[in-house]
Amino acid sequence: MLDFLFKPGKIGTVLLENRIIRSATWSSRASEDGRVTDDLIKFYEHLAKGGVGLIITGYIAVDPSGAATPRMMCLFDDSYNQGQRRLVKAVHEHGSVKIAAQIAHTGSQVLKPGVEMIGPSPFRDPLSKKMAREMSLAEIESVIRSFIEAGLRAYDIGYDMLQLHCAHGYLLSDFLSPEMNKRTDDFGGNLVNRIRIIKKIIISLRDELNKDFPIMVKLNTHEYLNNGLTFEEGKIIAKELDALGVDAIEPSVGRVYLKFSKNKSYPTVKFDSKSEENYFLSHVRELKPLMNNAKMILMGGVRDPLQADQFIKQGITDFISMSRPLICEPDLPKRWKEGNLDPPICNNCNACLFNGMKKKVSCVIRNDKKLEKN
Numbered sequence: 001m002l003d004f005l006f007k008p009g010k011i012g013t014v015l016l017e018n019r020i021i022r023s024a025t026w027s028s029r030a031s032e033d034g035r036v037t038d039d040l041i042k043f044y045e046h047l048a049k050g051g052v053g054l055i056i057t058g059y060i061a062v063d064p065s066g067a068a069t070p071r072m073m074c075l076f077d078d079s080y081n082q083g084q085r086r087l088v089k090a091v092h093e094h095g096s097v098k099i100a101a102q103i104a105h106t107g108s109q110v111l112k113p114g115v116e117m118i119g120p121s122p123f124r125d126p127l128s129k130k131m132a133r134e135m136s137l138a139e140i141e142s143v144i145r146s147f148i149e150a151g152l153r154a155y156d157i158g159y160d161m162l163q164l165h166c167a168h169g170y171l172l173s174d175f176l177s178p179e180m181n182k183r184t185d186d187f188g189g190n191l192v193n194r195i196r197i198i199k200k201i202i203i204s205l206r207d208e209l210n211k212d213f214p215i216m217v218k219l220n221t222h223e224y225l226n227n228g229l230t231f232e233e234g235k236i237i238a239k240e241l242d243a244l245g246v247d248a249i250e251p252s253v254g255r256v257y258l259k260f261s262k263n264k265s266y267p268t269v270k271f272d273s274k275s276e277e278n279y280f281l282s283h284v285r286e287l288k289p290l291m292n293n294a295k296m297i298l299m300g301g302v303r304d305p306l307q308a309d310q311f312i313k314q315g316i317t318d319f320i321s322m323s324r325p326l327i328c329e330p331d332l333p334k335r336w337k338e339g340n341l342d343p344p345i346c347n348n349c350n351a352c353l354f355n356g357m358k359k360k361v362s363c364v365i366r367n368d369k370k371l372e373k374n
């Protein structure tokens with residue numbers, strides 16, 4: 001019945017067993033200094049056993065200046081490699097599941113004491129009410145190098161792919177944003193300049209990495225701010241990345257603080273009705289025909305396996321990805337494959353996100369004793 005969702009598919013040269021991807025999800029299980037812990041490995045083992053084709057890790061900070069979320073993984077230097085190798089090996093021990101490292105810089109969104117807010121230009125972050133400091137040209141070049149080195153390390157560690165985090169108001173998406181990026185040098189102003197930092201990272205990674213190592217991008221394609229990135233610009237950026245040889249694009253939107261506003265412009269939308277599912281479908285429908293090489297990943301409220309199967313069959317998307325349902329039920333793909341097509345237990349309440357700030361990302365529904373027995 002699910003003829004397409006469970007059909008193998010390639011991203012670049014890497015074959016995935018099915019079309020279901022675990023979208024990057026910070027689990028708040030690294031140590032305080034960003035190292036892999038036993039608890040983090042256990043979290044990923046559950047996912048690996050649960051039947052997804054590809055796991056994209058939670059965001060991994062490439063540089064100390066961009067590690068502003070509690071207990072996120074870090075990859076600043078080779079001292080992190082040993083723990084990271086344990087993680088990749090633990091995942092690879094479970095069948096043919098693949099794992100991609102999501103590399104990121106948290107920029108102006110600081111949730112941890114002691115990390116300075118930085119960005120392309122000085123701007124006031126509506127969530128913290130603090131000002132981001134403008135980065136110097138030397139700092140930009142240094143961050144570019146940190147991304148490249150973290151990418152090379154990820155390859156060396158044994159990851160199957162990379163994903164560059166260019167979304168959600170973190171540093172690389174702030175450069176794309178006309179609202180946050182008011183620079184007058186080569187890294188700001190028109191779109192050609194605002195995309196330059198991302199292009200430089202990708203071009204260098206392509207030069208320095210094995211050519212077969214796929215590079216994906218999670219991309220803000222729309223910002224929903226008065227003077228923010230428009231979807232028209234988002235489409236141009238996606239086309240540029242496709243032309244650069246990016247292997248897959250996972251379109252997203254917004255900034256973290258927008259989740260506190262009424263509009264649905266943050267990726268982790270709280271919703272409670274079927275009609276609100278697949279909330280980035282309209283973006284993907286328009287983006288997919290523009291791609292020559294890059295595969296499209298539909299993310300955001302994907303919950304119905306039969307519908308997902310149809311989206312793939314109709315060529316609307318190549319893959320789908322989910323985050324919250326797999327925190328609640330890491331074995332959801334296996335359950336669907338075995339014929340139980342009930343919707344995910346996850347009710348999109350976002351308690352998992354808030355739990356992560358205090359302790360670790362976990363599902364409150366799943367902790368309910370009655371459901372746990374099922």
Ligand SMILES: Cc1cc2nc3c(=O)[nH]c(=O)nc-3n(C[C@H](O)[C@H](O)[C@H](O)COP(=O)(O)O)c2cc1C
Binds near residue numbers: 024
């Ligand atoms: C607990 C939690 C952590 C997340 N961490 C990340 C992250 O590290 N990187 C990222 O790009 N998106 C992150 N997201 C966003 C998800 O990848 C996804 O884009 C979003 O939740 C929408 O998908 P869903 O409706 O299937 O949950 C996170 C979401 C949640 C709930």
